[in-house]
Amino acid sequence: MSGAAVDVEVEALVVGAGPAGLGLATRLKARGVASVLVVDREADAGGNPRHCGHPPFGLREFGRVLTGPAYARRLAERAVRAGVALRLATNVVAIERAGEALVVTTAGDDGVRRIAARRLALATGVRETPRAARLVSGERPLGVLTTGALQAFVYLHGKAPFRYPLVVGTELVALSSLLTCRRIGAAPVAMVEERAGPQCFPPFMALPRLVGVPLHYGARVVDIAGSPRVRRATLAHADGSSSEIACDGVLFTGRFTPEASLARAAGLTMDLARGRPVLDAFGRSSDPRIFAACVLDRSVETAGWCWSRGRAIADHLAADLAGRLPPP
Amino acid sequence: MPLADVAIIGAGAVGCAMARRFALEGAKVLVLERGADLLSGASKANSAILHTGFDAPPGSLEQACVQAGYAEYMAIRGRLNLPVLETGAMVVAWTEAEQAALDGVEAQARANSVDDVRRLGPAEIRAREPHLGEGAREALLVPREHVIDPWSPFLAYLLQAKALGAEILFGAEVAAGRREEEHWRLETSRGRRRARVVINCAGLYGDVVDRRLLGESAFEIRPRKGQFVVFDKAAASLLRTIVLPVPTERTKGVVLCRTAFGNVLVGPTAEEQQDRDRAATDEAALKALIARAVEMLPALEGMPVTATYAGLRPATEEKGYRIAAMPDRSWITVGGVRSTGMTAALGIARHVYGLYERLGHSHAAVAEPECPPMPNLAEHLPRDWSAAGHGGVVCHCELVTKREIEQALAGPLPAGDFGGLRRRTRCAMGRCQGFHCLARLAVLTEGRFAAPLATPTEAP
Known part of the structure; x- marks a missing residue:
């Protein structure tokens, strides 16, 4: 140099x-x-x-x-x-x-x-900490991104990276992502938070309810599947059970x-x-x-x-x- | 319908080297690849080590192909602008038992004519790798074991084949086929093709293709998954040499090395599975790899993880390559090529051309075509960002320019999907994993891929 x-x-x-x-x-x-x-x-x-x-x-x-x-x-x-x-x-x-x-x-x-x-x-x-650095299990299909990337898709380029994403996290930026999704007609299928409660000022969590997005506390993403695009994510819940959610994207927010x-x-x-x-x-x-x-x-x-x-x-x-x- | 001399099924590492070899020998080549781009299967994920073959079974076909492949890579890489990160490797013994096994490793290296190996004591190990963890008792240094860009060579080979007139079809799965008089008639998802000889380089589907067209297969693919963790570029200053464990019967074990792209890599795991397509990472396995890496190189503690990935290797019931010609059926199967395939590919291609000649075919060899040099992706050599007029940097983490993206989307073999674009340019492969560039890449690749980055939107 x-x-x-x-x-x-x-x-x-x-x-x-x-x-x-x-x-x-x-x-x-x-x-x-x-x-x-x-x-x-x-x-x-x-x-x-x-x-x-x-x-x-x-x-x-x-x-x-x-x-x-x-x-x-x-x-x-x-x-x-x-x-x-x-x-x-x-x-x-x-x-x-x-x-x-x-x-x-x-x-x-x-x-x-x-x-x-x-x-x-x-x-x-x-x-934001991307999926790889969070060591989240699963495949690496299209449709896995962070809120920053979503915002650039929507606000800088008028594009949509997915239609039915799973939103991971409940920091303020996760709530802003719900609004960003509305701009492109995307309908988040659920919001998941690893901890037992929200990571933002709790009254803000009225927003997911208002826009009809189910919330799962004490749940973590343990698998992402699909090729070439995300098809589903698997959640592990605090009670030891697991569930599958059909989605075409996974949005990692915050951290x-x-x-x-x-x-x-x-x-x-x-x-x-x-x-x-x-x-x-x-x-x-x-x-x-x-x-x-x-x-x-x-x-x-x-x-x-x-x-x-x-x-x-x-x-x-x-x-x-x-x-x-x-x-x- | 034109008649090819050979139909090569699969454009992985082996298929691409095969296409180059046969085209250079003067054969009319057809390449049929199921994926949207080359290196879509087993070949897309490996440790990128250019092997000397020091630890291959002496006298084996694998050993011969690895050494021939190594030699040919070194001979042609200058013309093609393919990098070598000269690292050397150390087989490090951390326990008394491993130290006792080093004699055997050294004897095997010498039996394989890798004569420049030498033993290092604890002080020499420390001098060479001051950041290595405590407890390295002894090591075997293998000076010519190096690191390469694991993707660009195969694109270069396929570009050479194409320049010599090879027909290369992506998205072309071979669904059926039968012998007709003097040739094979192949039904592919992109139409019917004819070829005198078929070379099955289908990797993870090698046995499936054999069964589908021959009705039988001499082996069964048992996919073996290998997971890897890539550390931030800041880690690259902590390590020079590839650190290998003393091998066991089943696997070469977990390797710690730099990558040509300026990161540090740890992996692979070795996990048997049934599925031939699903290469999923697993949090617990990744954490174990990170812990092992920190043991070997304590300064990695707290080092950010840039990427994680998993690859599937086409293992079979036996350890060795499963390469066989069936003269009466004009068919050659190249199966069971695992992690050494990246190094051995050029050697395997030469070996298979020999088998093909013994089937009674011959051609007049042609000169190596003039191909533009490959864009350099290696961190230790000048990258495109250092030359003005590149249109700006699109991917900041990996410093990928707009000109590089545009070039990868143009030319005789443009990227066929996002994975192909990533492998050609390194875009979105850095520490932010697309936080900054993914949306821009969606715009730059619009209309290019069957699986686009952006989905259609509805008006809100």
Whole structure:
């Protein structure tokens, strides 16, 4: 990766143009950091809210209720107005140390480029734990996906990945998936939750009842069958019984996990239990030049929380650049 | 109706290598594959190790084919742009009994002319693999045992056969057939075809095809399932060498190795089952594999799992290959080829061409066709994302570009289903398993597959 010459030098490079990364970068500019560049692998800035077609977004940041895509646009516009440079459709493929600076190699349609930065902030967000990492038994047919993928099918491309899915999980995102299913005329056949009760604010569980989706608590998926597409799933219930459910998809929702592959690739010390780099009180990792805006310290957070977390890290990072942060 | 010299039933690893060999020898080749794409059966899931044959039964056909296949792969891989991840392998003895058995393993390797093996003591093992768990007593190093991309070679072989005029039919199950004077008349789900000689490379259905067309089979397929766990790419820096257990009578045991795609793999299990199609993973078995992997490489503790999969191997009543020609019926069966088939395929094809010649057939060999180099999927060599103008990265985890997706959907042998596209490009095979790219892939593959990623919608 050391072939290309460094094509730009910045004070701070932010990886990830979601709410945390954009909040972080905008705040860095407000704190007087001279050059702030944000790279994101997607062609549009905004992160996960880009494909959350439902409100409410933006109460904390803009004082009004917005849909996800509108909120994403506004965050990006505000960052650009503040003087943040954006490089989209750009993947970070390597993070190296070169003396005092960090050199980040990126790949895009315009080729491989190298960015030198005094500080790096990882704001790479979260994703749901897919079926494979949950070790769920069965075959691997078409129609097994996560809510994030479902939202991209529906809100970004107007497509449907299934008609009669089984929904796994009861976090808030599972409830939002019921609404997303309605947009494409898909009728979830059931919702299953491994634990004895819901993983969201219990009154929200009125929603599945309202839309007529049967709920199974204390049940887990122990088999997925079908070829080429899902045909049925088998549930094991808490009382030891099992049942089969005919469906053409299985939607794994929630169990968000940090998208921490860059932190791992950069050799940062990892917090194994939380799947993210070990951070000090200022958001600094084991390499004090690399900060991370980790948004999963409690459970999955709202976009607004990620945004303010990004701003908090920005304050520390700006202080560090000014030599005002205690040494690690 | 045109008359092919040979009809090859099955486009798995063996069938693809067979098609290439016969086409190069000048035969008019027909390939009949039941699935929507090549490598749809047993061949789609294996450990991707290029074997030296050091542990094959000395003097066996399997041993000869593995070594011939290895040599030919190394000879042609440059022209075809097929990768080798040079790892070497260590047969590691963790117990006293295993250590006692290492002498036998080494003797077998030397009997198989794998003469560059050598013993490693605990200190040498530690120097070579500092992350390996405590308790490795001794090992046998097999320097030329390597890792390859388990799918691209077979696409390359089939592309070569096609460039030489082979007819390749997917979705073509052979339902019936009979001898007519000097040829076979085959009834397939894509119509009737004629061929002078039939070569049964049907893998998991080898005995079924024999019985269906010959009325009998010399063997019975007893599917053996192998499950695998793939760890995150971050694990790749923890291991250089393929770690093999001391083999037992029944199985080569659980292997820990890197993949050409930059991950670490542990598996397989070995489970007998009746079903020839259902390759299901099982949570308990996967957890046991992970536990075994952590024992061997403690730094894997807490390492995210990227993928899990299961493959079925066409085992029979006997351990060896079941390759036989029936001269009076113009039929050659290639059965019972299990995990070594990926390495041995080119060697098996040469062996079978010899059997075919002994049936009294011959052709004038042709030059190897000029084929465009295969797109590289191996992580240690330049990938498409590093060359500008790729249209953007579609799958972020595996850095698969739009240009790669489009190329895999075009050309003489476009991907026939989503599995085929994944094997050609690695799309959706990374850590997020399609969280980010699945919807985009549904758009890019619209109208291409009989089993589409997106289903028709009703207006809400």
